[in-house]
Amino acid sequence: MKENHLDFAPLSSDAQEAALVGYRRPCLWAFGGLVLGVLSFTAVYEQWLYLLPLLGLGCTGLAFWRLTRDETLTGHRAAWGGLVLACFWLAAAPAHWLTMRYLLRQEARQVAELWFDLLRQGQPHKAYQLTLHPKSRHPFDNEEALLEYYRKNPRQHALLWQYIGNVPQRPFQPEGPNLIRTLLALGDKAQIHYVGTEAHRRQDSTEEVLLVYGVSFPLHGQRTTFFVGLDMKRYLLEPDGKASWQIVQAQGGIHPKILDQIRNSSASERQTQ
Numbered sequence: 001m002k003e004n005h006l007d008f009a010p011l012s013s014d015a016q017e018a019a020l021v022g023y024r025r026p027c028l029w030a031f032g033g034l035v036l037g038v039l040s041f042t043a044v045y046e047q048w049l050y051l052l053p054l055l056g057l058g059c060t061g062l063a064f065w066r067l068t069r070d071e072t073l074t075g076h077r078a079a080w081g082g083l084v085l086a087c088f089w090l091a092a093a094p095a096h097w098l099t100m101r102y103l104l105r106q107e108a109r110q111v112a113e114l115w116f117d118l119l120r121q122g123q124p125h126k127a128y129q130l131t132l133h134p135k136s137r138h139p140f141d142n143e144e145a146l147l148e149y150y151r152k153n154p155r156q157h158a159l160l161w162q163y164i165g166n167v168p169q170r171p172f173q174p175e176g177p178n179l180i181r182t183l184l185a186l187g188d189k190a191q192i193h194y195v196g197t198e199a200h201r202r203q204d205s206t207e208e209v210l211l212v213y214g215v216s217f218p219l220h221g222q223r224t225t226f227f228v229g230l231d232m233k234r235y236l237l238e239p240d241g242k243a244s245w246q247i248v249q250a251q252g253g254i255h256p257k258i259l260d261q262i263r264n265s266s267a268s269e270r271q272t273q
Contacts, residue, residue: 027066030075030082033059037085043093050093056086105197108209108232111245115230116192116213119183125150127180128163134235134244179228179252183215191216195227198257207234212256229254 036056043049063079111130118127125147126140140146150157165178183190192213199210209232216225231249236242 024072024074027063027073027075027079029059029066030063030079033057033063033082033086034078035082037082037089040086040089040093043089044096047097050090053086053090053093056082057090060086101200104207104234105200105209105211107234107243108211108245109194112211112213112230112232112247113192113194115247115250116183116190119180120187120190120192122184122187124164124180124184125160128160130245131163131247131250133246134237137244179250182252186215186217189217195256198229205236208232209234212254215252226252227254227256228252229256 033056036052036059040049040053040056043052060079060083063075063082067073067076067079115127115130118124118130129137129140129146138146138149150160163180164184165181192215195212195214197209198212199208201208211230211232213228213230214225215228216223218224229249229251230247231251233246233248235244235246237244
């Protein structure tokens with residue numbers, strides 16, 4: 001019986017290299033870095049998600065290290081893609097966060113300065129509406145409608161008088177300074193200027209900003225200034241998600257921390273000079 005012999009033709013070097021490429025193993029670090037790079041866009045929503053682009057950079061760096069030392073691995077394109085995405089969102093996320101903080105503070109300043117202007121113009125019944133929650137606030141663009149609202153709501157009318165400071169004092173109780181009455185009394189003589197933002201916090205969808213303003217006015221021929229702190233909150237109202245601000249608290253006669261920061265920075269600059 002005749003035996004059958006199998007003849008194997010030798011492959012050329014190019015064919016052998018092509019065959020080896022087909023058997024290369026994927027580098028898991030490279031593809032992991034690509035996945036993290038794709039998910040890095042979520043860093044614009046929460047600060048703790050900055051970890052994603054950082055982890056993506058770590059994975060792609062380790063992937064390049066493995067790829068240069070093991071020719072049987074593949075994943076250069078995935079590693080480069082993950083590196084580009086991680087670097088982009090690592091720079092874009094803080095820029096987006098700083099821009100949003102700046103825009104939110106500008107919004108808060110517009111509402112705060114409107115509140116000051118209403119008091120300087122002798123319209124506390126309108127300024128008081130800015131201190132209420134947006135859902136319970138009455139529009140104040142119509143003067144007659146707003147006054148009719150106070151007439152039909154004795155409780156709101158009483159709260160308005162209390163807000164202005166027209167409440168009976170207890171016996172032997174000294175009358176303390178009232179910020180609203182002070183601003184109403186100063187009127188146009190008061191000059192309002194923005195000093196700075198001492199705090200900016202976020203909880204869920206609510207933003208809270210603490211603004212500091214200086215109120216300057218002439219007193220006995222000299223310019224006198226006191227500082228006012230406004231605690232403001234920004235709400236997203238359902239169902240359309242419209243944003244609205246509320247002046248939660250206004251306090252006069254405060255000592256702003258930001259002034260201490262300015263003085264300390266100025267003193268350090270003089271020392272360096």
